[in-house]
Amino acid sequence: MKPIISTDYNVCFNVDAYTSLNTYLQQHTYSKIFIVVDTNTHVCCLPNFMGAISGEYDFEIIEIENGEIYKNIETCTAVWSAISELGGDRKSLLINLGGGVVTDLGGFVAATYMRGIDFINVPTTLLSMVDASVGGKTGVDLGSLKNQVGVFCTPKMVLIITDFLNTLPSNEMRSGMAEMLKHGLIADENYWNKFKNLGNLTLDDLNQLIYDSVIIKNNVVLSDLKEQNLRKILNFGHTLGHAVESYFLNHQDRTALLHGEAIAIGMILAAHLSYQKLNFPLKKVAEIKEVILNYFAAIDISDVELEQIILLMKHDKKNAYGNVNFVLLKSIGDPVTDVVVTNEMIIEALHFYKK
Template structure:
């Protein structure tokens, strides 16, 4: 697969990842290399990755606990302390090997330690490959509130080795599909149509779809790197989805990011239909595809009340008003749409039918 060039860095795939690493470690003369991983990727991904890192420089491993609950400023402080204790400086390099928690938190830690050091993202989950590691967003959660603290800062490069997906549990693979489906819904109907039937999907097919998904996201980000307008379309499903994810984060049954976003996309597609942007047939198609992959979550009236209260913290809000991304059609989205509380409640009722 051909590398994808952005205005600030390049995204490499599979074998090209390690050719690039050899080049950058030879010519950049970094003072030290630090690899951030979580307890899962440290066990399942890091050995293979380290075997292909061509350098005689000592490599220090910093390990954090896995899970969204650890995407916090407290964990970031621990990383900063580890970097300090291990002698990192501004000429050091951090390589973030992991899913979205690792790439988001690691990118933020690197962007702020000593006012900024280079970092490379090596995403190991499907979700991180097609979303979290691309676009320069870094940051941590504030309690249960998603991605409230952070900066937009590009990595030196992104290294997508799809072999890491062989280590991924099935629920995590399914979680990543949500962002890929979103890319089709907001920007490319032909891409969406490729997901109407996943029964014959091969590993090679998935590799092609990952590359295609990254191209879609990169094209949007390149036109609006600081999310002043067009880039907001990438938040389709996320206004409701992040509130749902936040609500269940500390519960006995937390949802994976993709599971929450899938529910959010069904709800926001319903809002799109009721507001007259899409027809009922398009809505029913979207709902059918998403629920066939992710199933239906049960929401009590107390859950819905809590989720609606969390909407006020969404990052897209302006002047205290919740701003939604809705669909004009499959493949086209519209930003900055308000949705009445009564419509949100009706959306949950329709979702659970």
């Protein structure tokens, strides 16, 4: 697969990813190379990754805890401190080997340590491959508020090595599938249609779907890096989805949802809101619900819980001038940004989801 050219870096795949990394390390002299891993990727991914690197380098491994609850400033402080104590300077390189928590947090650490050091992202989950791989977004959560603190900062390269997917449990694979479904809904109905029947999916099919998904997101990012206009379409399903994710993460009586599980709920609700606001065909809403629920089990959310979720939604960073802004669909592949909806519409959408 040919590298995908993004803003000022390449997204490289599989064998070419390792070749590109080795060439890059040979051509650049870094004082130290730090690799950020979590407790899972340290065991499951780091040995194979290190084994594919040719040459002698001064590597330092920094491990963080696994999970969204550790995507915070406290973890950043621990990583900044570790880099400093291990002699990191402005000529250091940070390699982030992990899922979206590692790449988002590691990118933010690199962007801010000594006002910025180089970094490379190696996403190891399906979600991070198709979502966090392009766009230059880095950041961490602020309490229960998702990605509330961060900066735009691009890596030197992104390496997508799909063999790492063999280490993932099935729920993590489904979580990544949500973002791929989203890419089809906002950009390409033919791509969306491929997800209606994946019963005979092969590894080659998955590689191509990942590649196509990255191309869809990259095309959007190239036209609007700082999310001033078109890039907002990538937030389809996220306005409510992030709020659902935050609510479940911070209520001990509820099992925390993976990002994709929450976004799946958000997309079904957004599809029904599209019907209410933009006359999106109800038949298509039902199709979207059916396809998504083929991948994700329905989650029970009460009206009382929804009230709390709506309050969280008002903190979403995509809002402006006091309005909660949604991305909705006129048709599949034809999204509309900055649509304001009422709480009553959201409640009606929830009742449709729960039917």
